[in-house]
Amino acid sequence: MIVPRSQAFLRHMASRLNDLWSASPTPVPDQAKVLFLVAGLSVGGAERHTVTVRAALARRGFPTSLLAVGSRRSEVIAALPGAEDAEQLNVKGMSSLSGWVSLWRALRRSDANIVVCVNQAPLISAAFLRLALGTRAKIVCVFHTTILRPSDQIRLPLFRVGLGLADALVYVSRNQASYWRARWLWCRKQAIIQNGIDLDRFGADPAARVAMRQRLDVADDEILVGLVAAFRPEKNHAQLLDVVREAHDRGARVKVLFVGDGETRPSTERLARDLNLDSLVIFAGEQSDVRPWMSACDCGVLCSDAVETFSLAAIEFLASGVPMLMSDIGGASEIVEHGVNGFLFAVGDSQAFADCLMKASDPAIRERLQAQAVRSVQGLSEERMVDGYVSLLHAVSAGSRQRLRRLAPETGPLPVRSAD
Template sequence: MRLMFVVSSLDCGGAERHTLELASALSARGHVCDLVAMKAAHDEGWSRTMIADLPADLPLRILTLDARGHFDHSAVRRLSAELRQRRTQVVIAVNGYALIYATRALRAAAFEPRQRPALTLAYHSTRLRGIKEALQHALVTPLAWNCDQLIFVCDFQYRYWRRRGLHARHDAVIHNGIQHERYSPAARARWRGITRATLGFDDTDFVLGCCAQLRPEKNHQQLVDAVIALRQDGIPARALIVGEGRQRPLIERYVREHAASAQVTLVGHQDEVERYIAAFDVGVLCSVAHETFSLAALEQMAMGVPVVLSDQGGAREMVSDDVQGFVFPTSDTAALMQALRRLFPMEARQRMGEQAALQVATRFRHEQMLDRYERLFESLVGGVGQPAAIAPLSCSPP
């Protein structure tokens, strides 16, 4: 197949990372894949590192079109020319901004009906924050109706957007998947002692880890509050925060103001994040928005780390309370602390960590996810807008 993935930019986000990994994996299976970023990344360090880690002989072509705003005619013309020159069979627009450009470029290319690439919207967003996102959604919704396929990444997201009129000719759910070779209990056992010793953690420390960009909606301050409260209760809690972003000075100031510098460690962005996950006793995400189906949570679970997640997006599709961890009401610090107290006993952590690893191994493996995407795209190549034998909603593995 000849596939073209279109993203807004290659910034360090879950959707962008998922797309780069998906395009790379499909390229490795022999498909011709292009990855087009409409805008330059705000911080190109992450994308450079990710691209540098790809095999040198991987047939994945990556380019940036430097679009300005939503209606850059020059960027539309360039994308249109790419579609014709590359003889693309399926265009995968990732989220609304990319769909605006992909739709306009397909129109400008003026394909004959039998030659027109199938248009797919891969949607990673849940809920709208602010007027700007609401306006973009109003623009994107009618464009989605004309897409041949819309892919959601969890059942909650599918139901949420269907109620609000977002759908295409065909809809499907494909959950995110994790590379079990990299994120595994064995990798945790290999790195746990080394990383904890390097960071100065004792064996008795109750390390609460968070892997997330340092952005307002990730709500890192709530994790700091929980650590402080747990220590007041005599539990030796420590926070290990992995990630970088514009909120770092604010988080560091918050930690200092609450006299918690000795209990909170920020290590910035880490390319080999599995080494740091290995040091976690519990993974925590306190997000208040933009958490559709967390790759970070799945990675931690795959390594045998139980997780405590705010009730955002599809959190309850990966975690059942007291089985793989807990899901708590968003922003409810008392509920977060109650879940963490229940995970403090070693026996509880071990039991739920084993179940977390089993959940990913059986339901959210990378190869399973990749197979579903490949089958869906192959069905679209056979006839535009006519997926063959694809269930409208694929919620769980066969």
């Protein structure tokens, strides 16, 4: 943790470094040209969020582009509106000079007025390349992480310096903002813009539910719990299997639906066999349209132990009329009200998780949760979220002296605030 005195020193040095490149600042037009910079195009909430925001800004008249630094690519993501013309550099890592040169050239070609960097590595790269005159654009970081993975902890010191050089930091959750502000993460402008979804695309669909449950051979009296997420270590798929094993031992008739793919899928499949659950676990793989799969479920689940901050999948489940069981990480408590539209449990607490699942297995309790699910996320619309980003872009364009601006109508204030 950086102590206040060190933090003040970082602010001072960042301001001095910014003065070096901004002595003759390039004016930003009203409709700024916006470049979104991501590490890759793999399946994930941050990637989906990025292409959604980009497509929405383009519809509102902003010239936009998307640049992926690495080689990771999912055809599901690449086919989404907002990703169809993405440029991919296929850089294998930023440890080589050639990677930095490729990105420097790409930033120069983009001629962007604002670069929106998604998470740590893109922000670090863009901030330092701006010092090397790779771009004169304003730099905004959209940060999707609360609890860092060990690999991300290594980058944290550089991330702090990069944020000191950036023009704005966006948190996607109030809880996340509180967590990092308490740890002295600093940027000259900070905003909170909660994630949102296209609520018109989701809703309870009884016909789709019946058809998918028949396809999956799920009986009416069986509880189908769904986890829609990439198979990555922090998503903690194994914990769900352990909890379902315990729930079966306690008499619950539960089946599991996994939608997604990734590095930990093979180990999860082995664990399902080892726990004698292989006949009760469905691996659906990546799906371009998750709606019928979500509609088939009785409960959605997210049991992440790191990274998770404001899950799009959780909002989509609730918008589909499906209550959520979530580990209380990041902004989970901003999405799920315990006992109202789902249940929360402490990260890593399998006993509490199992107790939540047993409660949700009770038809009367589940019906009460389902009744609140849709209305609980009506404030988390894509339009509200995009309004926030439009306001943010205008605030950043206005220059660093602006101290406060409301971003968008929401359940509470979403200020762009000066950190000075």
